[in-house]
Amino acid sequence: MGSALRRLHWDLRLQPFHGYGSPTTVRVLAKVLYASPGAPADFHDQPVHDMRTMAVRGWRNFASQVAPYRTVHIRIGEQQFSVRADRTGIVDVQLDVDLEPGRHEALLWTVPGNEVSADITVFAPDATVGLVSDIDDTVMVTWLPRPLLAFWNAFVVHQSSRQVVPGMPMLYQRLARQFPEMPVLYLSTGAWNVFPVLKRFLYKNGYPDGPLLLTDWGPTNTGFFRSGREHKERALRQLAETFPEHRWLLVGDDGQHDPSTYADFAAERPELVEAIVIRQLTESEQLLAHGTLRPLERRNHGDLTPLVVTAPDGHTLLSALQHAEVIR
Incomplete structure (x- = not known):
């Protein structure tokens, strides 16, 4: 399926999810998909103007072809990692980091040009x-x-x-x-x-x-x-x-x-x-x-x-x- 989609000039896209963690370890979540030519790099950046648009997006979210076992590069702060998606295209990894509590962004990409950002919330260690x-x-x-x-x-x-x-x-x-x-x-x-x-x-x-x-x-x-x-x-x-x-x-x-x-x-x-x-x-x-x-x-x-x-x-x-x- 993947080779056929590449022949049709479909590209890899990343759908980032909101991750979380502590100052020393964070969980990064995303999904690797094939997208038709011209699709935006970040699925979350698509504008939603009315309910019909949202209905179409819901269908496409489930009809999209996942890209399994792809290598995904992740940069958080000054650190960079390379991980692999699972057989369903899901990236779900724990990474050792050094971050302050608060909101951060992770940069994810499979190849240069399809970078997307994912929110990462680092919980305060003194939260009870x-x-x-x-x-x-x-x-x-x-x-x-x-x-x-x-x-x-x-x-x-x-x-x-x-x-x-x-x-x-x-x-x-x-x-x-x-x-x-x-x-x-x-x-x-x-x-x-x-x-x-x-x-x-x-x-x-x-x-x-x-x-x-x-x-x-x-x-x-x-x-x-x-x-x-x-x-x-x-x-x-x-x-x-x-x-x-x-x-x-x-x-x-x-x-x-x-x-x-x-x-x-x-x-x-x-x-x-x-x-x-x-x-x-x-x-x-x-x-x-x-x-x-x-x-x-x-x-x-x-x-x-x-x-x-x-x-x-x-x-x-x-x-x-x-x-x-x-x-x-």
Whole structure:
């Protein structure tokens, strides 16, 4: 496929994602794709003028041909690295660096002329509390059955189809004021292909900026869709290894496996969990999430279970966290 596209004068392009890390190690994320002649070097720089444009972009994001195993060059500050994409074209690497806390840019390219920049947020080492948040049904609702959600995210990306969960932006802003150095990461089973759409939704609705940890689209050895639970478990363990001094607020919903996934992580590393915050779905949302009116069962680990706060929206979650003195 790659040689045929090159004969048609398609070029390699990089889709950068928002990376993160500590002053000594950062995680750089990107995807290597083939693009038609004349396509912009940075997919994120394409202007969005109306909803029809966004729908076309959503289709192209999933129809693009990935370029596996390509060498990608990365420059961060004065340091330069060469890495290889995996078989799905994804670059996901940990690099040893020497950076100050704050926002940085990494320059990525495969060949001279297709350079793109990727945001890198270096979290302050003295931050005591971080926030890990699910996306679907936690900060936004699409009102679709979960089996259709991946298809909808792939091919229908109208902003009007996504509704903000009441009170959640206010809750996250309040947490950001309470903990000024708080790292914020959004951990979702959504595909990397919809990264620009999700970023725009979060920005438009006033959520704190932060890296998105998504998954990849396409078949695996066990099925067509990747395991969302395994993806979240791996991401939490990686955060624990990179930031052993941080305690995390783990925010999700009770429509799928967030309560048990977070409880399992708290049982493994109780010293790293500040609280588990669960948004309770309505009966209609539960039905769309997994086909029944009741939440999926939660796993309890007895004395190892940290503070667990549940409520139907951000306003009541804020009150509950204030009552528990997590937020002053």
